[in-house]
Amino acid sequence: MYRLKRQFLAGPYLLWVAGFILLPLAFILYYAFTTDGGGFTLSQITAIADPVHVKSLLLSLKLGFFCTVVCLLLAYPLCLILSRFHFRHQSFVVFLFILPMWMNFMLRILAWRLLLSNSGLINSLFELVGIGRVKMLNTQLSVVFGMVYDFLPFMVLPIYNSMARINKDVVEAAKDLGANSLTVLVKIVIPLTLSGIISGIIMVFVPALTSFVISDLLGGGKVLLIGNVIEQEFMQGMNWHLGSGLSVVLMVFVIASMALLNIFDKDGGGAAVW
Amino acid sequence: MSKKLINFVNITKAFGDNVVLDDLNLYIRENEFITLLGPSGCGKTTTLRILGGFETPDRGQVIFDGKDITALPPNERNLNTVFQKYALFPHMSIAENIAFGLKIKKKSKEYIDDKIRYALKLVNLDGFERRSVDSLSGGQQQRIAIARAIVNEPKVLLLDEPLGALDLKLRQDMQYELIRLKNELGITFVYVTHDQEEALTMSDTIVVMNQGYIQQIGTPEMIYNEPVNAFVADFIGDSNIIDGVMVKDRVVSILGTKIPCVDEGFGCNRPVDVVIRPEDVEIVKPEDGFMEGDITSVIFKGVHYEIEILANGFEWLVHTTQLYTVGAHVGIYVIPFNIQIMNKPESEDEEAVETDL
Known part of the structure; x- marks a missing residue:
């Protein structure tokens, strides 16, 4: 009886899952495999082979990849420094890196749009020091920049957490056995933070791959990611069938990339994001 | 008497305002089982960590085999440490753990395999090569930690309360194991503990410490029968x-x-x-x-x-x-x-x- 009562506590969440996740997913799947008339078809799925869609998907993969690499290269050394030096306000410094997450996502991106524009603050500074104005907005670079800015905390948090869990004794034991700092990093610290790295990669790569708002605002319609294509099919083309078909393909790519990464994660720490 | 291998000269160490060691002088002879004994906060672990290279003294020198090693990092010292909480590498097998130091020294695969077998035999855990760290009990993990240290053939083995986390019976068994190991290896053991019985059982020499000062240095019999002051008398056994x-x-x-x-x-x-x-x-x-x-x-x-x-x-x-x-x-x-x-x-x-x- 007690068990049953406890299970009821999951009720509101289950309703939420059913109404707002499973049901929409069923709709997407239905639209993806049907025509306007309601007949079964695979053409919405195979539409990904259309050169325009292939180009967008490849661009999404490319920018998502670069965004993830840059985030990793920024976050890992930062976490090393944060976890190694035990200064007094360590958690406050971590908090500073998380702080942007508390501001509205759209607001942050719009702010960068103003900063990066041809007549923006950064270009004015460039002109002042004699570099001249550089076209930064509406390029692939500005889109990657926006993604990195937005998703960096998702890389920092899991890596920092896994690094904070490393027992100080283990690092000292490695040094004691003759390991220099580089060997300690390669043989001890990186393997022990692998699950954090994988969590971070998934948490950055997946939203970067499916992003469309950042490319819209910082790419100015010139950087067409697969997310933008899907959005246009739904909102402008009103072609829900094609939009759903492309969404399903994108979902397959997301699941495949997560499964691929999970192979490297032996101790299963990264499975938390599944 | 064998020669003096390690010499602490005028070592002073403070953490903030807390002076942990105050002008400590101590020598350790070759092939001696020496125990630093005292209550928590007496400076015994800090002394060991200075010898291991994990702490740098504020003043004073550590002389090892005639050379000043005060500023030498831990990885360049010819000694190995067994930590209180074992500190095995959780992502490696037992064999990989033991091989860690030897691989860094670029020893041949045959040499390393030989050494792993020898070390596992020495700590009575033959055939544990492929096991994972998680599958071992506390006592077994501590034996692996000892095996991992001794395969590097250090001149000195530092042991920081290595039996502290084990239960009473296992602790007593391990005391005899350690005495046997020390005799078989013929190297210097520097042992830190707050357990007077452990110190009396295993040591050739006991150094009783309190609040950063050495109270008495002597054989277990001397320390027990002729304590120099009330602190030593009270700390070593009832009186x-x-x-x-x-x-x-x-x-x-x-x-x-x-x-x-x-x-x-x-x-x-x-x-x-x-x-x-x-x-x-x-x-x-x-x-x-x-x-x-x-x-x-x-x-x-x-x-x-x-x-x-x-x-x-x-x-x-x-x-x-x-x-x-x-x-x-x-x-x-x-x-x-x-x-x-x-x-x-x-x-x-x-x-x-x-x-x-």
């Missing part, structure tokens, strides 16, 4: 510590009674501490002792009874194999040789402390 006055050579007055002893040279009417071990107190007929008292408690401890006798206002602790009843009126006698006279402490570091360890 009766009584305020006394040295009336003249060979006569001391305690609790209003003059009794003979064997100590000389304290002068006349000098206040002293008198230490009498509980097993040295003899319970005799009231008229035969130098003091009379009543038994207030009797506790069975296995090997002996622990008896408390209230006599002349002092609660005497007595260990005896004879059973007495509570309330009995008895006499107390101690042969002169077993009465230990010590000068009163000059600083509070040397005073007896409560040791609930």
